[in-house]
Amino acid sequence: MHIAFFTNFYLPVVNGVSRSVESFREALTKQRHNVFVFAQAANEYEDKVPFIFRYPALALPVSIEVPAVIPVSPFVDQLLPLLKPDVIHTHHPILLGQTAARKAKELNVPLIFTFHTRYQEYTHYIPLPQEAIQEFIKSAIQTWLRTFMRMCQHIIIPSESMKEILIRDYGLQDSYTVIPTGMDLTPFALADGKEIRSRLGWQKDKVLISIGRLAQEKNWPVLLQAVKKVFRKHPDLRVVIIGDGVEKRNLQELAAELGIAERVTFTGEVSFSEVPAYLKAADLFAFASITETQGLVTMEAMAAGLPVVAVNGSGTCDIIDEGKQGFLVPNNATALAKSINELLGSPTLMKKFRRNALAKAKTFDVEVQAARLVDVYKQAIQDKAREQYVTIQE
DSSP, X not given: OEEEEEOSOOTTSOSHHHHHHHHHHHHHHHTTOEEEEEEEOOTTOOOSSSSEXXXXXXXXXXXXXXXXXXXXXXXXXHHHHHHOOSEEEESOSSXXXXXXXXXXHHHTOOEEEEOOSOGGGGGGGSSOOOHXXXXXXXXXXXXXXXXXXXXXXXXXXXXXXXXXXXXXXXXXXXXXXXXXXXXXXXXXXXXXXHHHHHHTTOXXXXXXXXXXXXXXXXXXXXXXXXXXXXXXXXXXXXXXXXBOOTTHHHHHHHHHHTTOGGGEEEEEOOOGGGHHHHHHTOSEEEEOOSBXXXXXXXXXXXXXXXXXXXXXXXXXXXXXXXXXXXXEEOSSHXXXXXXXXXXXXXXXXXXXXXXXXXXXXXXXXXXXXHHHHHHHHHHHHHHHHXXXXXXXXX
């Protein structure tokens, strides 16, 4: 099968979407499909695999910190028909998502869309703070997304909680499948955290680790406020936050205000190849975001055998079974701190959660999820032949 991925984010950008695209590209290629990736320009970055095609891009303001794809490329316009894609799968509804929809129509092939992001939760990046304007923007985004989904043969949804949101808030009726981003578990099984602990001087520390963009929607202040409370019982705790973003300075200042700066390490962005070793160097994973569509970093933590304490939010709640691989808690620092303290104070519970986390991670195997994705493509081809599209109820 010839599969065309359209994505505004791909390597070297590291986020949930780019990881999903790359994981599925690798797995589908191993299953003998041809996957063509159409993505943003990457400056001096050199692609290490074939069939990656780049659109020009512009740098956006620092509040966004991602390149804006310019969805115009005469080269791609000539190339794409020659590749004879069986399906076009877009990972965004805007920019290259619009290009994907147009190309699918021109080539008379099915359009599949993965709903990766809770787009309405990102309106604070638009510099119009008035509440009424923000609500108008959220409503406009919802209306526009409904229109886009009606252009598709199928919607891929990364989690059950996101499925419920799309049914409830967007009126999604049919032609959807829940397929979480799969993972190659091998790097996590082979990773060794001892070198990281030695190099960074964590040998005597209990290490709590978390990963994500340093952005407002990730709810980092709740985590920092929680660990301040934890330090009272566990002064040997070391908090490690992997990721970068516009809120980094604010979060560093908050850590200083809370009096915990010396015990909180902001690593900045870490290459994905190093993430398994960092996770293996830790003792537990904590997460406070409530805007996840899937909870990919939580899956990675479990693949490294880490017990989890997380705020009970969308995406994350689909990954963690309360009381089995970790704890799901209300969105406040006191509740988060209480469960972290309970876990750190019980070696028996830590061992149990570690064992269960590894077992649950096996269900995320990317080969299994990629095979399910191919089944969706086959169904979408049949639906396109009958001119059937996604149904959205007003």
